[in-house]
Amino acid sequence: MTLTPLILAGGSGTRLWPVSRDGMPKQFLPLAGERSTYQQALARVADPALFAPPIVITNEAFRFFALQQAEALGLTPTVVLEPARRDSAAAIAAGAAVAALRAPDAIVLAMAADHVILDEALYLDAVRAAEQAAAAGRVVTFGIRPTEPKTGYGYIRRGAALPVAGVFAVDAFVEKPDAATAADYVAAGYLWNSGNFVFRADVMAAELARFQPDLAEATQAAAAGAIADGHFQRLDAEAFGRAPRISIDYALMEKTEAAAVVESAFRWSDIGSWDAVFAIADHDRLGNAATGDAAIFDSKGCLVYSDDGLTVIDRIENLVVVSTPDAVLVADRSRSEDVKTLVNRLSNRREASEHRRGVRPWGHYDSIDRGPRFQVKRIVVQPGGVLSLQRHLHRAEHWVVVRGTAEVTVGDRVELVQENQSVFIPATARHRLANPGRIPLEIIEVQTGSYLGEDDIARFDDVYRRA
Structure with missing residues (x-):
């Protein structure tokens, strides 16, 4: 059996x-x-x-x-x-x-x-x-x-x-x-x-x-x-x-x-805390553990987890330092079980639950910059990936292809957009992005409008059954 x-x-x-x-x-x-x-x-x-x-x-x-x-x-x-x-x-x-x-x-x-x-x-x-x-x-x-x-x-x-x-x-x-x-x-x-x-x-x-x-x-x-x-x-x-x-x-x-x-x-x-991550990691001669691009000077018993660029610590002991693109945590390693309580206290912040990088079945996106009426994203669509046929009521989008070939649908028009070419998606227009090629498709998307939330989306057709 x-x-x-x-x-x-x-x-x-x-x-x-x-x-x-x-x-x-x-x-x-x-x-x-x-x-x-x-x-x-x-x-x-x-x-x-x-x-x-x-x-x-x-x-x-x-x-x-x-x-x-x-x-x-x-x-x-x-x-x-x-x-x-x-x-x-x-x-x-x-x-x-x-x-x-x-x-x-x-x-x-x-x-x-x-x-x-x-x-x-x-x-x-x-x-x-x-x-x-x-x-x-x-x-x-x-x-x-x-x-x-x-x-x-x-x-x-x-x-x-x-x-x-x-x-x-x-x-x-x-x-x-x-x-x-x-x-x-x-x-x-x-x-x-x-x-x-x-x-x-x-x-x-x-x-x-x-x-x-x-x-x-x-x-x-x-x-x-x-x-x-x-x-x-x-x-x-x-x-x-x-x-x-x-x-x-x-x-x-x-x-x-x-x-x-x-x-x-x-x-x-159960890696239920940063201290548990520290316990199973490799350590240097002073008991420090590091993941990612980290530099450690004159410090003891610290965990450094760098997910975004260089993270440097100097003359500290028994701390957890975690760096991500949109949030940084510095905490006493012995109190790392309390991070869950800390997250609850941050419940009014988007960063408490959402990453800047969003993973989707077709690939992923990274929110590079945002302001009161704009947002810039880097979007990567894997070969064969197809976004849903959708529209947004409150924002327009500008797409610039920086790698690969995009198949773009806007209304009744379907066209191929090559590297260094761009396309404009008006607000309320039905549109779709797909990657018909053999390499990942990368585009820079600039959103403009009065509301830029991820929930401003109406799906009409979706190969991943999200419509």
């Missing part, structure tokens, strides 16, 4: 602001290597001898990230779309229901898309042990040996040993403790709760029906009523909306007698 991977890829990751934001969250970013952590998760379960084709559960806003990054690895997962965010219990329950519809005897490996797991051989050993225990009716999590008394993690107290080597019953799940209690837990041999699980789909359904009947009913109905939409499966919105917002730990793992834990030896991080 092969395991069915269920990759949870719907989180927002605001603790890693300003790099991770609602518009492009951490699971789709290369924070720990050349690939995103989502791609690393997909690659980890790509062996068809061990794993069935994966199921990815995410939300509407991230659907093209999930599909494109999988296709870049030569994979085509089942991408299931949540109509609303309902936390991990509903996501796992709905994903397990989809897996059961595919194979009634499915054993599911539910894994977070935003975690880093090193030591793949040790990880697979733990997965095999968890699979054996799950086949016998257990809901199994991976317990990580603590390296320090972290207050940002949940803890697990092991119970009696089970027949599978390295697997134990769970005596208690304990949510994030204070520092003194965490130190006591580490001394007593508690394990960190990694938030990844292995279970039979039918056991998960039965346990949720016992302890969370409303959630079980809603997610089963949402999966049964899912409709295909191109490469995606859309869960029934009305049914899924009835599911309560609750984590799987609170909903089930703290209540069920079926809980078990594999004591795992692989290195793991």
Whole structure:
């Protein structure tokens, strides 16, 4: 029997602001290597001898990230779309229901898309042990040996040993403790709760029906009523909306007698804060870690993440310095868990949730400059990419082609626009941009008008089904 991977890829990751934001969250970013952590998760379960084709559960806003990054690895997962965010219990329950519809005897490996797991051989050993225990009716999590008394993690107290080597019953799940209690837990041999699980789909359904009947009913109905939409499966919105917002730990793992834990030896991080990113990075002789174009002088224990030009630090200690094109964060590394609270305080700012660079299914754009009645964007359309047939009520657009060839539709006219040529799009005119060539198309777009928001758009036709 092969395991069915269920990759949870719907989180927002605001603790890693300003790099991770609602518009492009951490699971789709290369924070720990050349690939995103989502791609690393997909690659980890790509062996068809061990794993069935994966199921990815995410939300509407991230659907093209999930599909494109999988296709870049030569994979085509089942991408299931949540109509609303309902936390991990509903996501796992709905994903397990989809897996059961595919194979009634499915054993599911539910894994977070935003975690880093090193030591793949040790990880697979733990997965095999968890699979054996799950086949016998257990809901199994991976317990990580603590390296320090972290207050940002949940803890697990092991119970009696089970027949599978390295697997134990769970005596208690304990949510994030204070520092003194965490130190006591580490001394007593508690394990960190990694938030990844292995279970039979039918056991998960039965346990949720016992302890969370409303959630079980809603997610089963949402999966049964899912409709295909191109490469995606859309869960029934009305049914899924009835599911309560609750984590799987609170909903089930703290209540069920079926809980078990594999004591795992692989290195793991949920990269839930900048301090966690620092912990898995390479360090210089003074304990500094750097990503991107950074210069560090006479400093100790600092993390520098530079996403836009040169970032220089001098004579500071134990700070996080993160530079992006439109926002800079400087924070005490020991307080990096508080960044989420900081983002909430910035909720009135566009930068709190949106990047200057916007990723779309056809390519991406970068807002280079903006003022009261204008905005300048650099737009890159991948070969074969086609923007929707659309119009704007409040702005006109001027396009200058700087690389490649553009196929431009304005009203009833379709023409090819070459490098160093331009075209004007009047306000209210229906228009479309496409790249018929074999190299990326790059244009400079100048918008002018009374309102320049991204929501000033009416789509009439769209190959990506956004109309």
